[in-house]
Amino acid sequence: MKLYDFIWLVPLFPLLGAVFNGFVSNRRGLSKTTTQSVALLGAGLAWIYGWAAVIQWFFTEDHTRAYSVTAFTWITGGNLTIAGGSTAAVDIAASFQVDPLSAVMVGFVTFVGFLIHLYSVGYMHGEPDRDYARYFAYLNLFMFAMLTLITGSNLPVLFVGWEGVGLCSYLLIGFYFEKDWCAAAGKKAFIVNRIGDFGFLLAIFFAFYYFGTLEFQGLFDAMAGDHGGHYATAATIIGLLLFVGAIGKSAQIPLFVWLPDAMAGPTPVSALIHAATMVTAGVYMVARCNYFYQMSPTAMLTVAVIGGVTAVFAATIGLVQNDIKKVLAYSTVSQLGYMFLAAGVGAYVVAIFHVVTHAFFKACLFLGSGSVIHACGGEQDMRKMGGLKKYMPTTYWTFLVATIAIAGIFPFAGFFSKDEILAKVFAAGYGDLNHHGGVYYLLWSLAVIGAVLTAFYMFRLVFMTFHGEFRGGEEAEHHLHESPWTMTLPLQILGVLSIVGGFIGVPGFLWGHPEHNLIDRFLEPVVLHMDHGGHAGAHPGLGLELGLIALSLAAAGFGIWMAYRFYFVDREFVRAGKLAERFPFAYKLLLNKYWIDELYAATFVKGTVKLADLLWEIDARVIDGAVNGARHVTVGSSWLSGIFDLRVVDGLVNLVGRFYDVASLQFRRLQVGFAQGYAMVMVFGAALLLGIFFVVNL
Amino acid sequence: MDFLVVNFAEILFYCLAVLTVAGGIGVLVFKSPVHAALSLLFTFVMVAALFLLLHAELLGAVQVLVYGGGIMVLFLFVIMLVNVKTLAPEQAFLSRLAPLAVVAGVLLGVLIAFALIFGVLVSGHGDGTALRTVGGAEIGNTEAIGAVLYTTYLVPFEIVSVVLLVAMIGAIVFGRRSAGLEIEGGGGES
Amino acid sequence: MIDATHYVVLSLILFCLGLIGVMVRRNFITVLMSLELMFNAVNLNLIAFSFRLSDLAGQVLAIFVITVAAAEAAIGLGLIIALVRLKDTVALDEADVMRG
Structure with a gap:
């Protein structure tokens, strides 16, 4: 059996753990032993299976091409017109791949991830049962997202993992959400990441526009087959936009501000997400999409x-x-x-x-x-x-x-x-x-x-x-x-x-x-x-x-x-x-960290707040005024219209009713309930259609 | 006599045509249902003869057997069954609707005739041997129809058998002395 | 040989007779008879064209029409029985429960 045919099991194991801990353990407040067993099992199976699959792949498959497995068809869209006027079908599969890069990443992410799960068992034992379950649910969910990110064989699947780790990062940074600054740090991380994700999304759209495919191997082949440099512009646009995403995720200038604040989360989380795995997603992505940069x-x-x-x-x-x-x-x-x-x-x-x-x-x-x-x-x-x-x-x-x-x-x-x-x-x-x-x-x-x-x-x-x-x-x-x-x-x-x-x-x-x-x-x-x-x-x-x-x-x-x-x-x-x-x-x-935070607060954040204030002012003065004015007008006019309604409209409505009453009397007569009469009408109708046919055609 | 021999088919056709139309008129005008039924039987037989002229020997036979034998007997049975309640002869036609209905029917007929005159249909005649031939061998109309019916038209043929089954069940249900029907009608006041 | 148009015209006349019969007769039984007349007209037309076009399909279709006509006759006569039981009449204009 080829274990790596089921490489999607690697992300799936932690997902199952996350589902159990999130929906059962957390809701029911199951004991810590249960919670940690499930969480460790999820991460551990991912580790063992991931290593086994990768090792088997190493000895059996050709390393120069990605070995791609499709779990299921995910998005089936119509044909879109892409660059050069040709069309390409939007046919995105939830497919996963094993290639040297994925193999290396799976190798260390599952392993380090498991160690950090193990460490968390000791570190978090003081938490209440429910929080403990919540913590491990998030941690497993993070493993799922990260493994999806590194095993996905096309940009959308990578993006799912990308957003998933962003979400888990937010959830785990804000784990102690009762504390304002933790919640704020979580939000900061999420919002800053979103700025980068915007670039990433645009890059995906551009990639589809220029190449008509989002599969890594397909993109690689397209770039490798391009000897005339036709894709130089496309590569620059996509490369820079992807890098915007990487800047956000991997905390580079100017979007690094979230990472130091992210230390509000529990320390194992800092180790897992903000050191070992998630922040390296940007590097992984740049390495994965190296062909754009090479070009x-x-x-x-x-x-x-x-x-x-x-x-x-x-x-x-x-x-x-x-x-x-x-x-x-x-x-x-x-x-x-x-x-x-x-x-x-x-x-x-x-x-x-x-x-x-x-x-x-x-x-x-x-x-x-x-x-x-x-x-x-x-x-x-x-x-x-x-x-x-x-x-x-x-x-x-x-x-x-x-x-x-x-x-x-x-x-x-x-x-x-x-x-x-x-x-x-x-x-x-x-x-x-x-x-x-x-x-x-x-x-x-x-x-x-x-x-x-x-x-x-x-x-x-x-x-x-x-x-x-x-x-x-x-x-x-x-x-x-x-x-x-x-x-x-x-x-x-x-x-x-x-x-x-x-x-x-x-x-x-x-x-x-x-x-x-x-x-x-x-x-x-x-x-x-x-x-x-x-x-x-x-x-x-x-x-x-x-x-x-x-x-x-x-x-x-x-x-x-x-x-x-x-x-x-x-x-x-x-x-x-x-x-x-x-x-x-x-x-x-x-x-004071070069006052970067303060700079952002004074410019972007304050700018946003100012803009919001301005909009609020507009809202309060203009729109509310208009609304209030409209209210007065409405009250006055509704009094008038009440009278109008009673006399004119009701009269009209009744008139209409009467009209139909009288008129329908005539139509009722047609409805004689008499089969042969209907047959006659049908014959006349057929004759009429034939007559029209003659008039039109002859 | 030469005229008769050479144009035998034409003469036969015109005779049959006149008799067919006469039978049809009989169905339309006879006030007694029994007379109308006999007139209809006559028409069926004439049409069967026309089928023979058109090289549709099997259909001619089926026409006589199914219509003349089966359906007519059914009609006569029903007439006898409801005979006591037959309408009086002067009530045979719908006095109010009749003139208009005749106009409608004639109008439609004239219009279709117009369609014929203006060449929507193609005149001429075909080759009767083709109707007896299957796969190059001339075998006879009945075998030819059988060969086509049980190969090309097998599925419609089977479906038609289901239609017959449904009709049989329907006839039984309607003919049954059903309590539900009688309560529903309540004896005929409206 | 007889031109196919002759048969078609004959079929048309027969059809119109049946049609008028359906519309003017009061007796349900005769209405059904007129209906059979119309079926026959249609069959005649089909077979005429089968001959004209040297194609057996018309005859096969006529067989199906005969089958359906038989089914229709059975149902129609069943309806007559039901009508007689319900209204004690065979006059079609008295079956007008659906009058508006």
Whole structure:
């Protein structure tokens, strides 16, 4: 049996779990044991089945083409006229596919998702039964949506998953909806995402307009068969619009504002949605639709610039945040920036590689922070932590491993992916990609700065949280404890993966064996290969490559050393405080996140409110006035019309009634109930028709 | 005599035509239902003869058997059954409607005749052998109809059998001394 | 040979006689007889055209018409019986319950 013929079962399992927990467990208030069993079963079956199917697919099918399975016909529309005047049938199936990209995504999403379900069992056990059921229903629903997103074989199915994860994100961020700020954060995430989705929808429409199909394989073939560059305009339009969607979902400038606020949700949610899986959907989508970008230098450059700028921009904000989850949130935004930077230089495979390693260490970091917050009784301010190393060693060691990984120290997972991104960006500048070499050099230098900042803020986080003395007071110190096994086990697994996860993408070309880079070779067929102008064939020499690696290691080391000086040696953070005093504006700028939220509030939000006020004014003055005026007129006229009604209208109505009464008397006579009379009328009618026939035809 | 031999078919047709129309007029004008029925029987037989002239031997036979044998006997049975309640001869026609109805009928006939005159229909005559031939072999009208009826027209043929069944059940239901019918009518006042 | 038009005209005359009979006779039984006359006219027409066009389909259709005519006669006579039972008459103009 081909397991991957039923790949749609992978999203279906969590959906069933969500339905049970949402409609039965939540309504009836079933016990936590039942709820968590169903939820774990849903996620676990998806994991096991997904892996089994993917592995079977790996050994039996051709990797160069997507293996597509249609579950059912979804939308059957008529024919539409598309570009070039031909018609295409709107025939959209709920079809799912397995190809290298989907396989990788299914592989880590189901696995990380399951671990986070497991972790949630420990983390959420304090909630009331019903909330517990609600939480797991949302979490399973999220798994369903995310798996639909990554296994869908056409844009509409991907969009269903896309909207689904957006919805679940909203539901989970606003999980504690009794608190205003949580509900507001949920709404913010949803609305900001919607802005991006708008672009995505337009992209889908344009894709259909230009290509007449929405299947990925069909689009790929259309682009691969286009040697004359006919689709260059279409690719630019669709690529940029898709990227608008990706910006919203993956929290890039200028739509990144929702992600830090999204930390209002429970911490496992932050780990699952806002680090490991959902936010990478944008990267996945760009990698999936790489053929549009490959065809369009403009779109590529846009992606790269936005990614590179976001990487540094978010990292600078992360430098000064004191909320442990906020730091991680900005770190996520920054890392997503790296992924888009990679995608923007055509290294989609590397972007996905970083997605995978990032999923491991960022999930580990978030779950570690959750463990810390759990221990500190909900406290998230790092200034009130410190010295936790001796109370929770497992959390500390896993957290440290993940931190080293994200900082990019050899041989941890982050080193391989991040270093490859830097190398690719440098190569793009070196090879003068699309004749934008200068811009790519600039982006590379930004990325290196970002690497320094990343190492700095992450180690700042570690030092402030786990080293030094506990600053949270006597009372809280008594409650410090290591978390239960359901929480530490995922941490340990993810910690190990943060160490070894990078070996799937070792830079084999350094010793002349590029095929040693397993993920690169595996994902190769997904990307549409194109000649990008410039001297694209030119690769930096081996010496230069080694130099770059050394440079990125040095950047990370420098960041760590700075953090060590400011936050480890200096227990009271005096020097950091002095630095802030010396540059008060810069400090405030970063602390307040460049006032982006305030800027948006002052422009878009306030603009909307103003507009609404204006409309309300118009409503109150003009429309209400008109309505009231109309009321007076109506009252007056209705009095008149009452009289009119009684005399004239009733009279007329009665007249009409009388008329029909009299007239129908004549017609009644026709209705004699006499069969032969009817027969005669029929004969006359037939004669009349014949007569008309003659008059017309002769 | 030559005239008679050469134009035998024509003479026969005109004789039969006149007799057919005479029978039809008889059906129309005889006041007694029994006379009308006998006139109708006469017309049926004449029409059967016309069928023979048209090389429809089977239909001619069926006409005599079904109409002359079956349907006429049925009519006579019913006439006898309701004989006691027959209308008086002077009530045979609808005095008020009759003139107008005759006008209507004649008008329609004239109009259709006009259609004929203006060449809506094609004159001429065909080949009688084709009506006896199936698959190139000349076998006879009855076999030819059978061959067509049980192959090409098998489905309508079967459906017509269902029509007959329905008619039979309907006739039985109407003919039954049903309590429901009698209560409904209430004895004839209106 | 006789021109097909002759048969058609004869059929037309027969049809109109039947039609007038249906309209003017008061006795339900004679009305039914006139109706049979009309059926015969139709059959004659069909067979005339069958001959004219050398096509057996007309004759087959005539067989169906005869079948339906037989069915109609059975139902019609059943109705006469029912009418006599209900109204004690065979006069069709007295069956006018539907008068407006």
